Amino acid sequence: MSLSRMSSCLLLLLLVSLVSSMFAAAEPAGCKIRITDRGLDMLKLETQKFVEEELSNITMPEMKGREGRFQYTITDVKITELNLTHSDLRFVPEVGLLFDVQNSSITLSFHRQILYWFFYDTGNINASAEGVNINTVLNLIRDDQGRLKINNITCDAKINKMRAKFSGTLGRVYDFLASFLTTGMRFILNQKICPALDHAALLHVNSMLETIPVKTDVDQFIGIDYSLIDDPVVTSRSLDMNFRGMFFDLSHHGDTLVNSAVEPVISSYDRMVYLALSEFFFDSGMFSYYRAGIFQMNIINEKMSKDLEMLLRTTYFGTIMMMNPALVDAPFSLQLDVNAPPKTHIKTSGATVDVTAVVKVMVLPPGQAAVQLSSMTMQTKFNAKVSMKGKRLAVHADLRRFKIFSNQSALESLALIPLQAPLKTMLQMSVVPLINNWTKRGVQIPLADGMDFIEEVVEYHNGFIVIGANLHFSKGLREMISGNSTV
Template sequence: MGMQSVAVACGALALCLALSTATNPGFVVRITQAGLDYAQEQGIAILQKELAQLKLQDFSGKSGKVHYSFSRLHIPTFRLPHSRITPVPNVGLQVSISNAFAELNGDWRVKFLFIKGHGSFNLKVENVNLKIILRLGSDTTGRPTISTSDCSARISNVRVRFSGKLGWLYNLFHRVIERKLRKNLESKVCDNVAKSVHNELQKYIQTLPVTAKIDNNFGIDYSLVAPPRATPKSLDLDLKGEFYSLAHRSPIPFSPLPLAFPSDHERMVYFGASSYFFNTAGIAYHEAGALVFEITEAMIPKEARFSLDTSIFSAFIPQLEEKYPNMPMKFRLSTPTAPFLTIGPGGISFQPIVDIQAYAILPNSKLAPLFLLSLTGNVSAVINVRSGRIVGSLDVGRIRLSLKDSAVGTFQVQFLQSIMNILTSNVLLPHLNARLDEGFRLPLPDRIQLSNILVRFHQNFLLLGADVRFQPRG
């Protein structure tokens, strides 16, 4: 094999290894051009305010026999009327600002031979053009980073007017002064842009949660698995998207599948929540023992018109009446395995398996195990977004029962069907739906509100779309 063939083979092997070790995201955030345009509006408003507070250094010089100095320079007006933000593949974002204008005021002093004078001046700056390249990346914690990789400011038109007794003297060499003021301002504008990006924008984007705490026991890992990816039409953030226990984080026994993200662009932002994202929740809650629920007499609604005691079951379980007559009962529901859902164009569905252990509560408050049932059923979910959180509710179709174990003899489980339907629909589901209605926080930076929500189902992931509004402080 020749050297060229070896190089090709090594390159192909490296590519295969890279592809095999690439981490697919469990959750994707896409900011469309409409979203970038809105972000640009908010950012330009902040930048405009920052530029109006520019501090320019005093400077002095000499032109022929004239010595001059400028001091107390300040900018009462800086306007950025035309701007555009566009993604730059493999880099980040480009911000273009054209036809900006500003005013600059200050004081001047002059010495010409034995003549001294002072006064004020006004500088009008027109046709200011800025180009700013923002490089996007991620740090070791999976947080996004942003920095100014390039900035150019060009001022094509400067007009200065001097007031004071010797203002006429300045007008003799105003072009020299205008050139110096223009260069000073061009340099300071880019310095201030870099400062604003570092102090304001970088600080703000890092409010994007790397971890979203659900409660004292669970959280969601929203760290970046790769730097933000700019495409010609959007900015994509690939996030881990994984639920975990705060006490003990176990590795997930499967990996997220690639998401075939659609080219929708009607909304400013889209969220792709994969089936992996939801299934890690099932694993985390199951392994932590959180998918356990008990049903007692006090939880049964009055409209059900039955008491949870052995007498209601004794008609078809004779041994129950013999061993535990008229005793209160309790059901303990648990999942033998983590629930696993699927997402397709028709929505979210799964068939969880639930073990139901029935107990008799003895006079001394001890529990006597009676029988163990296995319950399965088709469960569907309704998903929405409210207050920046994914919320949902479950609905259960007809359930199916089987007897796994019994300490009171065998019996026909179909006799329990109606009772279990009541307990499922009136006790279990309301409890689960109350928790799901609290929702799980979406990966959003501070002070962002969502509106115009869109919910669509695709193969292997849920697509959420929304428009955004930034809420300034105060």
């Protein structure tokens, strides 16, 4: 083989290896959000109101000049009314959003000062701009922090015609001047519309998007990472966003779980918004709690029922007598320690969580060190019901299966059979409420303040959950932006 051919083969192998490594390194999403064209229908009205408010704040310069025998000064030009009823908001595939206004109108007022020969005239004039067409495209990307961001805006604005009606004794004389003035106003207004929308999108809307949590604390133990892992995917029907969707221990940021779960898939468009969560989303949360060391419990004194204490005392009476008869009247305790991160399993039938813990039976002689009587393994399976309220995701757990066996011998496992039922009851009364107290507060999903989920429907698939919902605006877009600017 020639040297050049060998070099070509090596280069080809290198390129194949590089491409393969790039695809292999692609990070799966733990959380996905889809906003459909139905969601845009609701957002369109809010966008229209916002654009009208932005355009109404346009300031027009004073106009002075001479035209023939006329000397004029035009001041206090104000937009008094906008009628953008012929507007549309839709997705632009591979780009972002299009806000389109066709054949709409704008009403203005201004103050005139006109000198004609030796006549001096002042007063207010109303003008109307008709055939207003505005075409605005917002390019959506993922920024360096993993946030959704408007990268740039392309805008084209055009006013087909403008009319002004002068009143007063010289109204007819001013007709030809009106045409001259409105031509100038139309030119200036055309130049003002797009910069106003540029400012609104790139400054105001982006400032609101910056308030959507990327990395935020859930409680004093763990946080969550909602950073986008790639640019949003825009089709003619939807905006799809892939988030890392990973919890982390606040005291060990770098100690995270590797995402090897099935990536969630959203295939529906019927509702305004969809949220999809993989098993990794939930597993990373439990892994982080496990790393934070909160899956431990000591059941003692008033936390332990009298019936359970009596059963423990009966079960381990022989052990105590052989070990030290003086311990017969000493109080008991159960030490629960989850010895591995819990694991989530999501199937079409629902979601379950497997938890394995070591349970130590201890006797506590007053003034002395605790004495271990037994060590057993507890295997439990919980049903996990996922729900959404507003924009907070919550989970409610119910004990489904319970099993204990001895870590010492099969014979002791047989002796533990009478403890199965009371320990299960103890778990239901003491541990499960504690778990639900953590999870009922929920975790916020990455939506802007003022937008909430309503009419939610939860669907379970193999490896992931999809929540379809409609959107409710508790605030207008202007209020959302104004409120966020003070944060």
